[in-house]
Amino acid sequence: MSYLKERILKDGVIFPNNVLKIDSFLNQQIDPKVMREIVQEIYAYYKDEKITKVLTIEASGIAPAIMVAAQFDVPMLFAKKAKAATLQKDQVYETKVYSYTKGTTSNVVVSKQYLNPQDRVLIIDDFLANGEAALGLIDLVDQAGAQVVGLGICVEKSFQKGRKRLDEAGVKVYSMARIAEINSDRQEIIFAQGH
Ligand code: 5GP
Secondary structure, eight states, X not given: OOHHHHHHHHHOEEEGGGEEEOXXXXXXXXXXXXXXXXXXXXXXHHTTSOOOEEEEETTTTHHHHHHHHHHXXXXXXXXXXXXXXXXXXXXXXXXXXXXXXXXXXXXXXXXXXXXXXXXXXXXXXXXXXXXXXXHHHHHHHHHTTOEEEEEEEEEEETTSSHHHHHHHTTOOEEEEEEEEEEETTTTEEEEOSOO
16 A cells, blocks of 8 residues: 555544545645655656646645656646736636635636646646546646646545546546545545556
């Protein structure tokens, strides 16, 4: 079993609505050993894809994304959740992302100058649940006329609809840990096979 999965079983805390808290090693305090494993696996999977940029969304995608970008030796770009009042619409690609963990919709933007049609983009995020963040990031890359090579996800909750939506959209996904089921009564996490 991977070190990430071991830490999920040992330190993951189950919250209502199938939300998993992993603040002790990924979302607040960060375990470099988890980061090293993420880099190794995702780099091995995408190394021949001529990645030119790694894209994520603030805030919790930033740590794994910068580590992966360093390995590919390419820039890391993060989409920002922008306030409508400060938005310079002509200078950004913009999309909307609904967060079911927060129950809010954010305007998510990247500066046009940082994404261009030649880019081959690897998208990284900490969690894949319903796929809203991933599909929003894909939309930003599409607006730039760039290409999404694939996604690298730390923790996929496979029982939610994100993976299916991405598979149906023909987007390549590599997930480090796929969770088939979270049983809150028994405080149990069951992994799915594969990536
Ligand atoms: P999605 O957009 O796929 O529905 O959800 C992915 C985003 O929501 C991630 O960027 C992540 O920050 C957050 N998220 C979704 N599910 C969880 C969860 O179980 N735990 C944590 N900590 N974040 C989650």
